[in-house]
Amino acid sequence: MNEPAVGQCLLDYAIISEPFPLYAATDDDTPTTLHIVVSNGRGDTVHCREIVFSLPEGDLAQSLVDTGDGDGSAPGWTVEQIQKGADIVLPTGDYANFVAKPTQGDAPVDVSGITITLKNLHIGKNPGTARVEIRETATTDPGNWPTSPGFTTLPVTKFPAPEIPVQAVTDFHAEPFDVESGGAVRLTWSGPKSLAYSVVHGSGATPGSGQGEKNITDFQWKGTVVRDTTFHLSYVTGGATHVLTTTVTVKNPQLTGLDVTGDATVTGALEATDDITTSAQFLDPKGTPLRGKLQ
Numbered sequence: 001m002n003e004p005a006v007g008q009c010l011l012d013y014a015i016i017s018e019p020f021p022l023y024a025a026t027d028d029d030t031p032t033t034l035h036i037v038v039s040n041g042r043g044d045t046v047h048c049r050e051i052v053f054s055l056p057e058g059d060l061a062q063s064l065v066d067t068g069d070g071d072g073s074a075p076g077w078t079v080e081q082i083q084k085g086a087d088i089v090l091p092t093g094d095y096a097n098f099v100a101k102p103t104q105g106d107a108p109v110d111v112s113g114i115t116i117t118l119k120n121l122h123i124g125k126n127p128g129t130a131r132v133e134i135r136e137t138a139t140t141d142p143g144n145w146p147t148s149p150g151f152t153t154l155p156v157t158k159f160p161a162p163e164i165p166v167q168a169v170t171d172f173h174a175e176p177f178d179v180e181s182g183g184a185v186r187l188t189w190s191g192p193k194s195l196a197y198s199v200v201h202g203s204g205a206t207p208g209s210g211q212g213e214k215n216i217t218d219f220q221w222k223g224t225v226v227r228d229t230t231f232h233l234s235y236v237t238g239g240a241t242h243v244l245t246t247t248v249t250v251k252n253p254q255l256t257g258l259d260v261t262g263d264a265t266v267t268g269a270l271e272a273t274d275d276i277t278t279s280a281q282f283l284d285p286k287g288t289p290l291r292g293k294l295q
Contacts (some may be wrong), residue, residue, distance in 0.1 A: 008151035009136045010046045017156070022043060024127045024158040025066070026194065029077045029118045034156075039113040047142050049106045052088065052132040052149070053118070054095040059127025064156055065121050068096035074116040078100055091133055096121075102239040105144065127160045137258060169195070172233045172244040181252050184208075187231055189244070195235045204229040204250070227253035 001265070018033040036053065040046050055064045063251040072079025074244050083090060090097050107114075124130075135149040139181065169191035179185060197216040204227040207213055211222050225248050234243045 007146070007148075007150050009040065009134060009152045010040075010138045010140065011048065011136060012041050013037070013134055013136050013152065013293070014039075015132065015154050015156055021159050022123065022156065023161040023278040024123045025123045026161045030193065031264055032123050034121060035266045036116040036118070037113065038109065038116065040109045040111075042140070044140050045108045045110045046140055047106045047108050048136065048138040049101065049145070050137040051099070051100045051116070052082070052090070053098045053116075053133070054091050055098075055118075055121070055130075056130045057096045058125060059095040059124060061126045061158075062130050063094070063124045063126070063128075064130035064132065064158070065096050066124045067122050070096060070098065070121045071102065071119045072098050072116065073119075074100055074114055076107065077114065077116065079116055079118070095133070107259060109138075127158050129155050129157045131155055169197075169233070169242065169244065173228055173247045174231070174244050174246050176288075177247070178249050178251070181226045181250050181254050182224055183250070185223060185225050185248050187246065189219055189233055191219070191235070193217070195237060196257070198234045200232040200234065201229050203256070204253075205248075220263060227255060 014037045016035050016037070018035065022032065038051070048097070055063055055070075057065050057068055059066055067145040068081065070081060071129065077100050079098060082090065084097050088099065100114075131153040132155075134152050135155065136151075137146065137149050139145050169189060172187070172189040175188065176183075177184045185205070188255045189197070191197070196214075196235060197219075198214045199221045200213070205223055205225045207221065213221070228247065228248050229250070230245055230247045233246075235242055
């Protein structure tokens with residue numbers, strides 16, 4: 001930490017991670033998002049020109065990120081990463097620095113507050129507590145700005161990653177979910193990269209060329225369907241097999257067999273390329289039983 005000899009910040013700051021709690025990275029290395037909530041707990045309005053956030057960078061327990069990559073945003077503000085050597089007050093050492101500025105000069109911060117979001121951050125692999133440094137250029141008197149920024153720090157803890165991935169497998173669905181016979185279908189889902197996914201289905205579906213169905217790593221399955229098909233996505237975690245399902249319905253399906261236990265009514269044309277054997281009755285649109293070979 002490089003605490004300067006300056007005053008305290010006028011605004012209040014809090015950090016929450018997404019996902020929460022924050023875990024030290026594993027081989028999965030799923031990008032993390034930090035939401036920095038800026039609020040005014042004072043009785044008067046605070047005008048703010050600039051806020052600099054410095055995230056400790058490296059492979060130590062006290063490092064928050066292992067690379068300086070990331071993107072930032074905030075409604076009514078610009079959030080940009082500061083490149084090395086920029087002409088701005090920054091801590092010495094290894095930090096990923098981001099600067100937030102109002103889109104119009106300085107912004108009054110009162111009851112509404114600000115939420116600054118830093119996305120695509122790559123968290124360090126060693127558990128520990130890092131301290132995010134904050135440098136704020138703000139005043140309660142727009143005619144009298146400080147010559148140096150206010151300063152504070154926020155601790156952020158990286159907990160040891162649990163044995164079972166904390167990110168749930170979700171959003172298993174088909175695009176589209178209703179197709180003509182022989183239509184193309186794409187299945188997608190979200191989940192940890194560290195899991196091995198398999199897709200199982202009946203004979204009504206055929207995987208596309210080169211499409212694997214075990215140990216899928218790109219979170220998608222592509223193929224075609226000729227009749228209603230239920231797909232099963234399976235994966236193993238915590239010593240147990242979990243299954244998600246999704247169904248694709250098919251218009252004008254192709255059937256390899258049909259067993260009718262009751263009367264069948266045909267409301268349109270019926271064509272048969274072979275003899276139809278049934279103990280029930282097929283009725284034409286006029287209600288007359290159909291018998292023998294139907295064409």
